[in-house]
Amino acid sequence: MPMIDADGCLLNVSVEGRDGGPTLMLSNSLGCTLQMWEPQMKALTQVFRVIRYDRRGHGKSSVPPGPYTMERFGRDVLAILDDLNIEKVHWCGLSMGGMVGQWLGANAPERMGKLILANTSCYYPDPTNWHNRIKAVKEGGIAAVADAVIAGWLTQDFREREPEITAKMKAMLLASPVEGYLACCEALSTLDQRALLPKIKSPTLVIAGRHDVATPISAAELIRSSIPGASMTIIDAAHISNVEQPHAFTDAVVGFLTQR
Numbered sequence: 001m002p003m004i005d006a007d008g009c010l011l012n013v014s015v016e017g018r019d020g021g022p023t024l025m026l027s028n029s030l031g032c033t034l035q036m037w038e039p040q041m042k043a044l045t046q047v048f049r050v051i052r053y054d055r056r057g058h059g060k061s062s063v064p065p066g067p068y069t070m071e072r073f074g075r076d077v078l079a080i081l082d083d084l085n086i087e088k089v090h091w092c093g094l095s096m097g098g099m100v101g102q103w104l105g106a107n108a109p110e111r112m113g114k115l116i117l118a119n120t121s122c123y124y125p126d127p128t129n130w131h132n133r134i135k136a137v138k139e140g141g142i143a144a145v146a147d148a149v150i151a152g153w154l155t156q157d158f159r160e161r162e163p164e165i166t167a168k169m170k171a172m173l174l175a176s177p178v179e180g181y182l183a184c185c186e187a188l189s190t191l192d193q194r195a196l197l198p199k200i201k202s203p204t205l206v207i208a209g210r211h212d213v214a215t216p217i218s219a220a221e222l223i224r225s226s227i228p229g230a231s232m233t234i235i236d237a238a239h240i241s242n243v244e245q246p247h248a249f250t251d252a253v254v255g256f257l258t259q260r
């Protein structure tokens with residue numbers, strides 16, 4: 001896996017899949033690494049060249065001091081594409097990954113093919129939850145919020161049915177570098193990309209989770225109605241819908257990206 005330098009921050013990047021196929025870039029959510037896409041990789045690599053990366057502050061990427069911004073995350077992606085000599089990619093980002101996709105769609109339209117914005121938001125009407133989360137993590141580490149976060153990521157039904165997958169997701173969250181996690185929470189606490197959305201020209205699919213309380217259907221609907229021509233599909237899942245409903249999620253991605 002190459003480490004790519006984005007303005008002094010080393011980003012852990014993985015490139016797999018069909019050589020010469022269209023390129024799809026996957027972007028993770030808060031507290032997850034590129035491993036979160038494992039349920040999709042077998043199917044996606046048959047059709048696409050797939051780029052995954054750990055956002056700064058996550059996984060094997062460096063953890064520069066925060067706070068971070070969506071613009072910084074977007075410029076990190078452009079640094080990866082420049083380094084790999086890739087002109088244009090399709091984008092699939094979940095939650096924070098979808099927020100970075102919104103920034104790229106509006107600010108670097110020539111680098112974006114189709115956009116998939118899953119379980120995401122363009123702003124938080126009330127940042128209190130983020131301020132509370134920052135305080136709790138500063139005082140008690142990620143362990144202090146882990147159970148509540150996991151309850152938002154996966155429905156109770158899924159957690160009871162799939163304890164091993166749930167434990168893996170929790171371990172991924174707990175392994176997040178605290179400084180990187182906090183710097184991302186700061187970026188979320190000030191997020192407001194509402195004005196960017198009407199500028200997006202890429203064909204866009206919004207994916208929402210029927211049981212997602214972190215980024216609810218109303219947040220997805222605001223994104224869908226603000227991006228000209230965007231469509232929306234709802235999956236029977238909580239926030240991390242690609243893990244909870246891997247087949248439905250993969251089918252939605254492949255169907256949208258391969259339709260003419």
Ligand SMILES: O=C(O)CCC(=O)CC(=O)O
Binds near residue numbers: 028095214239
């Ligand atoms: O998942 C994200 O990228 C944003 C945070 C969120 O909405 C879910 C959570 O960590 O509670």
